[in-house]
Amino acid sequence: MAxxxxxxxxxxxxxxxxxxxxxxxxxxxxxxxxxxPQQLYRELxxxxxEGLLTARVVKQEKRPDKRIFSVxxxxxxxxxxxxxxxxxxxxVRDELLVQVEALAHADVPSVRESIxxxxxxSRQRLDAYEKLLAEILGPRSHEEFLATGNRIGPYLTxxxxxxxxxxxITWGELALSVLARRYP
Amino acid sequence: MAxxxxxxxxxxxxxxxxxxxxxxxxxxxxxxxxxxPQQLYRELxxxxxEGLLTARVVKQEKRPDKRIFSVxxxxxxxxxxxxxxxxxxxxVRDELLVQVEALAHADVPSVRESIxxxxxxSRQRLDAYEKLLAEILGPRSHEEFLATGNRIGPYLTxxxxxxxxxxxITWGELALSVLARRYP
DNA sequence: GGCGCCTAGTCACTTTTTTTACTATGCAAC
DNA sequence: GTTGCATAGTAAAAAAAGTGACTAGGCGCC
Numbered sequence: 519m520a521x522x523x524x525x526x527x528x529x530x531x532x533x534x535x536x537x538x539x540x541x542x543x544x545x546x547x548x549x550x551x552x553x554x555p556q557q558l559y560r561e562l563x564x565x566x567x568e569g570l571l572t573a574r575v576v577k578q579e580k581r582p583d584k585r586i587f588s589v590x591x592x593x594x595x596x597x598x599x600x601x602x603x604x605x606x607x608x609x610v611r612d613e614l615l616v617q618v619e620a621l622a623h624a625d626v627p628s629v630r631e632s633i634x635x636x637x638x639x640s641r642q643r644l645d646a647y648e649k650l651l652a653e654i655l656g657p658r659s660h661e662e663f664l665a666t667g668n669r670i671g672p673y674l675t676x677x678x679x680x681x682x683x684x685x686x687i688t689w690g691e692l693a694l695s696v697l698a699r700r701y702p
Numbered sequence: 703m704a705x706x707x708x709x710x711x712x713x714x715x716x717x718x719x720x721x722x723x724x725x726x727x728x729x730x731x732x733x734x735x736x737x738x739p740q741q742l743y744r745e746l747x748x749x750x751x752e753g754l755l756t757a758r759v760v761k762q763e764k765r766p767d768k769r770i771f772s773v774x775x776x777x778x779x780x781x782x783x784x785x786x787x788x789x790x791x792x793x794v795r796d797e798l799l800v801q802v803e804a805l806a807h808a809d810v811p812s813v814r815e816s817i818x819x820x821x822x823x824s825r826q827r828l829d830a831y832e833k834l835l836a837e838i839l840g841p842r843s844h845e846e847f848l849a850t851g852n853r854i855g856p857y858l859t860x861x862x863x864x865x866x867x868x869x870x871i872t873w874g875e876l877a878l879s880v881l882a883r884r885y886p
Numbered sequence: 887g888g889c890g891c892c893t894a895g896t897c898a899c900t901t902t903t904t905t906t907a908c909t910a911t912g913c914a915a916c
Numbered sequence: 917g918t919t920g921c922a923t924a925g926t927a928a929a930a931a932a933a934g935t936g937a938c939t940a941g942g943c944g945c946c
Contacts, residue, residue: 536925548794550795598808605798615862620707620714623785674876738935740897
């Protein structure tokens with residue numbers, strides 16, 4: 519019942535196939551909501567059955583046909599109603615931090631390697647987010663955009679994603695330097 | 703199967719009752735892993751049955767008796783083995799950001815209020831994390847601690863929590879200022 | 887002296903999420 | 917000429933997580 523709100527938010531400005539939506543979840547929505555493709559396909563079916571979405575089939579010649587989903591009026595109402603509710607507190611699940619919490623009882627070289635991988639992944643995400651943000655901004659400065667732009671919501675969520683990944687990188691580097699010092 | 707690693711990491715340096723553990727999850731572990739009390743009680747039972755934890759009953763006079771769990775040798779092994787695995791990528795679920803993503807279709811006053819509440823909550827968490835960090839540091843400076851302290855793991859995870867909550871506050875204030883400008 | 891919160895849980899049920907394994911076609915590289 | 921990757925999904929089962937209600941004594945407060 520919660521995934522559907524993220525789906526509505528993702529589809530409201532841009533209709534998508536399940537496959538496309540899964541890709542968008544992987545590269546940008548992941549910033550505030552994570553979901554597997556399977557979960558999305560199921561949710562899309564349910565949402566269509568409940569009238570929140572409509573689907574139209576697009577025939578393709580060189581590829582399998584696809585179904586493009588868009589938000590119905592009833593879906594819009596649901597989204598608006600959702601924005602009136604109290605959002606649940608953020609849930610985070612980060613296995614890397616669990617490993618770090620247990621550092622004194624851990625296999626330190628493995629953890630070190632995992633931190634490195636996390637830094638690398640955060641660099642890539644940061645890069646992707648910054649590109650998306652640049653697309654939203656177009657030729658405008660942040661100032662101009664904030665005064666006149668119309669994709670304020672995505673601008674703000676992307677900004678949050680960017681600062682999150684930056685902090686990941688900074689933190690990872692701190693962690694590596696501490697490890698280098700304490701577990702040479 | 704994933705919650706258990708967080709439980710092991712939380713119990714390895716300090717045995718706890720289920721109730722206490724739930725409190726610790728609420729106030730500090732939440733930083734990298736979220737869980738409800740029910741989930742914890744269930745997981746503790748299973749882990750005891752599998753020999754990862756042992757429980758001893760502590761009789762209390764003015765309160766209900768409690769069962770204190772601690773990590774067994776087998777639990778230690780499991781924790782170490784976990785630190786050798788590739789951590790799964792972070793999963794985040796943040797309804798507030800979903801609401802913000804859908805800003806153009808949202809009930810803006812409600813969202814504004816939710817952002818305010820988030821800022822307030824982050825302030826409180828920041829405060830709590832900083833106090834915990836001060837406890838870990840004791841009278842030492844960060845420098846001294848990093849060179850000689852022994853709770854490096856918790857230091858690092860708390861640091862991550864602190865920067866996360868700071869960024870939440872900064873982001874929330876940016877979001878409010880944008881809203882004030884665009885939806886007066 | 888009643889209200890509500892704190893401690894310390896248990897039980898039953900429902901929902902959500904994850905995992906694993908399938909079906910197909912097309913394209914590029916080797 | 918087959919291996920691997922991208923597109924575009926479906927199905928079923930198992931595991932994990934979340935919700936709500938309940939027990940029961942103690943404490944403080946007004």
